[in-house]
Amino acid sequence: MPASPSGATRQDELKRAVAQAALDEIAPHLERDTVIGIGTGSTASLFIDALAPLRDRFLGAVASSEVSAKQLRDHGIEVLELNSVGRIPFYVDGADEIDHELAMIKGGGAALTREKIVAACADHFICIADESKWVPQLGQYPLPIEVIPMARSYVARELVALGASPIYREGVVTDNGNQILDLYDFPIPQPKAMESRINGIVGVVCNGIFAHRGADLLLLGRTNGVERLERRR
Template sequence: MANEEGKRRAARAAMRFVEPGMTVGVGTGSTVAHFIDALAEVSNDIEAAVSSSEQSTRLLQERGIRVVDLNSTGELALYVDGADECDPQRCLIKGGGAALTREKIIAAASRQFVCIIDPSKRVEVLGKFPLPVEVIPMARSHVARALVLLGGQPVWRDGVVTDNGNWILDVHNLRITDPVGLEAEINQIVGVVTVGLFAARRADVVLTGEGD
């Protein structure tokens, strides 16, 4: 399980950004689960966590870490999350776990965004992983038609409802050479809640779990 070991090492490496008394923004996914395990070891030293999903909230609370609402914290010093793809400029595709909107909100509210990935998530150009787009349910077909015009092939992630009560379209066959531009363009489509491109607010630090 080389990937699992890479995830664990990246998650452990992120702990060096955690300082006593912090309220830490916590993302979602299998790599973040390792980070939550590591965070639990210093739970008495941190103030609380702000969680990006019901799944992460459950994991945090099970480990005795207090979870608070972002509206009550002000700006966060640190946000730690994984990614489905990461390019050399630290632009990301996120949303494989359908938590992209809350993840993007916490990233925007944080001074430092540390992304933890295993080495397999590194790519030269984003787009091999289908790009998730969270949509208002009644707008699904309208948004899908607009995404086709952008050159993508949207597929409804049937049976998945986000924590916000919305649906996900996964856009295949994109080669994303201008992540900032595409992020802005998709976000302008009426009915889109947000797109899983983290480019305007990209990661400040990427830890890949390789070597040291």
């Protein structure tokens, strides 16, 4: 993809557009006691940058990773512990893939477990993504699985039995002290069923299918603007 005169790619521009669209979505609802859930990754990072000028209009944020927490603090936004927060009206995060049912694959940045926890606590999950993440079926992007270190080989064998090709993500330790297996060549025609099945393997902490708690709203950056797609009820 060619770079624009500013040095940014078209994909970067789409990410900034959806980050701003998410800010426009939540800004009218911000109150002094509002706590926002914020995810991890390049698009979420742009959202944090966009959110910074409004820091005095809300209480603070719950972050899904230490990386996002640091960026929030650097912008002067208070980072709160989830256990001390009652209600999170909005969770804003990106996706590695998202389908027409607004089920996702997430976890490319190894923050999938915390992302899934914060998403579960939010009233509304707003996914921000550029059009390259929109897919007819999940599984083109490697599916991350967070595993207890001592169970890694056992879990890998169980995943092979499901037809997957697990690869250990060497040198990566999650914020929870665990390891990541990435599943390649693994189409996911039934995301909810597969999410439950993988989570049932002993030693799996979490997997990167977000289907039981998919997005409520997708802000999808396209070349002709940001498309707004709501989950069908």
